Amino acid sequence: MKIVTCSILYNVLQTTNDCGASEVMGMIAQLFLAAVEIDFCSAFEELVTASKDTKDHELKTKVEELKFLLKSQQVALETVANIFTVTDSDDEWDDVESCEETDSEATKGDVVLKDSDMDCEKSLSTLSTMLVSELTSRDAVTKVLACFNLKDLMALEFVKNCMCNEPLLLCLRRKFQAMLGCLSNLVFHLELDKLGGEDGLVNLFEWLLCLANESESKSILFDITGAMNSTVRKIASLNHPRLLEMYNTHLTSLLNLGRNCSDCLTQANVVRTISSIGCSIAKSNPAEPQLLMIAEFLFRVASEAELLWISAEALDAIFDVFAEDDTNHVLHKFQMVEKMQRLLPNFLQKCREQKKSCNGEQRLIVSTVQSNFARFISYKKSSCVDKKI
Numbered sequence: 001m002k003i004v005t006c007s008i009l010y011n012v013l014q015t016t017n018d019c020g021a022s023e024v025m026g027m028i029a030q031l032f033l034a035a036v037e038i039d040f041c042s043a044f045e046e047l048v049t050a051s052k053d054t055k056d057h058e059l060k061t062k063v064e065e066l067k068f069l070l071k072s073q074q075v076a077l078e079t080v081a082n083i084f085t086v087t088d089s090d091d092e093w094d095d096v097e098s099c100e101e102t103d104s105e106a107t108k109g110d111v112v113l114k115d116s117d118m119d120c121e122k123s124l125s126t127l128s129t130m131l132v133s134e135l136t137s138r139d140a141v142t143k144v145l146a147c148f149n150l151k152d153l154m155a156l157e158f159v160k161n162c163m164c165n166e167p168l169l170l171c172l173r174r175k176f177q178a179m180l181g182c183l184s185n186l187v188f189h190l191e192l193d194k195l196g197g198e199d200g201l202v203n204l205f206e207w208l209l210c211l212a213n214e215s216e217s218k219s220i221l222f223d224i225t226g227a228m229n230s231t232v233r234k235i236a237s238l239n240h241p242r243l244l245e246m247y248n249t250h251l252t253s254l255l256n257l258g259r260n261c262s263d264c265l266t267q268a269n270v271v272r273t274i275s276s277i278g279c280s281i282a283k284s285n286p287a288e289p290q291l292l293m294i295a296e297f298l299f300r301v302a303s304e305a306e307l308l309w310i311s312a313e314a315l316d317a318i319f320d321v322f323a324e325d326d327t328n329h330v331l332h333k334f335q336m337v338e339k340m341q342r343l344l345p346n347f348l349q350k351c352r353e354q355k356k357s358c359n360g361e362q363r364l365i366v367s368t369v370q371s372n373f374a375r376f377i378s379y380k381k382s383s384c385v386d387k388k389i
Contacts, residue, residue: 022130029134035076036143038069040175044155063168070171073147074178080140081182083131084189136194141186145204147179156217173219180223184230198238202246205231209250209257218263225257225269232273236280247277251290255297264310271301271313278321286326294321295334303343308354309362311347312369319369319376325383337380344373 047062156176159169187195187204195201208228215221235246254277258270278294298321302314318340322331331337348370355366 022134025130025134029131029138029140032076032080033135033138033140033143035072036080036140036147038073038147040066040069040073040147040155043069048158063165067168067171070168070175074171074175077144077147077175077178077182080135080144081178081185083135084185132189136190141183141190141195144179144182144186145207156220173217176220177223180220180227184227187227187230187234192234192238195234198235201231201235201238205235205246206250209253212257213253218266221261222263222266222269225266225273229269229273229276232276236276247281247288247290251277251293255293258297258301264305264307267301267305268310268313271298271310271317274298275317275320278317282321282324282327286324286330291321291327291330292334295330295336299334299336299339299343303339303346308347308350309358309366311350312362312366315347315369315373316365319372322380328380328383331380337377340373340377344377347373 043066047059047066156169156172159165159172187201192198192201196203205228208224208231212221212224212228215224254270254274258267258274261267261270274294274297278291278298281288281290281294295318298314298318302311302318305311305314318336321327322336351366351370355363358366
C-alpha cells in the first residue's frame with residue numbers, strides 16, 4: 001500500500017494540475033480512512049465463534065483473513081501518522097531559501113541542492129498539506145479513536161491466553177501501537193478545533209487513562225502513556241475550566257499507574273505527564289494540595305529508580321514543577337531541599353557508574369540534571385530563607 005501510494009503521489013506531482021491533485025488527495029484520504037475504519041471487533045467475534053466449532057483448516061483461513069485486515073489497518077494508521085509529520089518540514093524551506101551559500105563556497109563533500117530538486121521537494125510538501133486537509137475534513141481523529149477500545153484489549157488477552165497464536169498476537173499489538181502512535185501525531189500537529197476543542201482533549205485523556213488502567217501488556221501500556229503524555233502537554237498549554245477538575249479526579253489514578261508500572265519506559269512517560277500537570281497546577285494555582293502529592297511521587301522515583309536516566313527524568317520534573325518561588329511552601333512542607341541534599345551524592349555516584357551506558361537522549365537529560373542539581377538546591381535554600389518559609 002505504501003509503494004502504491006508513493007507512486008500515486010509521484011504521478012500526481014508530474015501529471016496533474018492543482019484541481020486534479022486535490023481530487024486525487026481526496027480519494028487517497030478516503031482510501032486510508034476506509035482501512036482505518038475496518039470493523040475488527042466484528043471480524044474477531046466471528047473468529048472466536050469459529051474457533052469453537054470450525055475445522056482446523058477453516059479456522060486457519062479465518063485467522064489469515066483477520067491478520068490481513070489488521071496489517072492493512074496498521075499500514076493505514078502508520079501512513080496517516082507519517083503524513084502529518086511530513087508537513088512539519090514546511091517551515092524549514094524559508095531557512096533554506098535564505099541561505100546565500102554558492103557552489104564556490106561549498107566545501108568538498110557538501111551537497112548542493114539544485115533548484116529542480118528543491119521545487120520537487122516543495123511540491124511534495126504541498127501535496128502532503130493537501131492530504132492533511134482532506135484527512136481532517138473527513139474527521140480523521142474520531143475514526144482513529146474508533147479503531148481501538150476496551151473490546152480490543154479483551155481480544156488481545158483472549159488471543160494471548162486462549163488461542164496462543166503468536167503471529168496473530170503480534171499483528172494485534174502492532175496495530176494497537178500504530179493507532180496510538182498515529183493518535184500522538186494527530187494530537188501534536190492538529191489545531192485545537194480539529195481535536196474537539198478543550199473538552200475533546202480532556203475526554204481523550206480520560207479515555208487513555210481508562211485504557212492504561214485496563215491494559216496488562218507492557219508494550220501497549222508504553223504506547224498508551226506516550227499518547228497520554230502528548231495529550232496532557234497540549235491540555236497544559238490551555239487555561240480551561242475543566243483542567244483543575246480533571247486533575248482532582250484523575251491525579252491519584254495516574255500517580256498509582258506510575259508507582260505500579262515495572263517498565264522503565266512507561267514510567268518515564270508517566271513522569272513526563274505528571275511534570276506537565278504539575279507545571280500547569282503551579283502556574284494556575286500553586287496553593288493546590290495536589291502539588292504535594294506530585295512532589296512525593298517525583299522524589300520517590302528520583303530516589304528509588306535503579307536506572308540513572310529515570311532518576312534524572314524525575315529530578316528534571318522537580319526542577320520544572322517547583323521552579324517558581326510560589327511553590328516554595330510545598331518544598332518546605334515536604335522537606336524537599338534537605339532530602340535532595342542527601343540524594344545528590346548518590347545521584348553523582350550513579351552518573352559515574354551508568355552515564356556511559358545511556359543513549360544520546362538519556363545522556364542529555366542526565367547532563368542537564370547534573371548541571372542543575374546543586375544550583376537548584378542552592379537557589380531554593382536561599383529563596384526559602386529570603387521569604388522566611
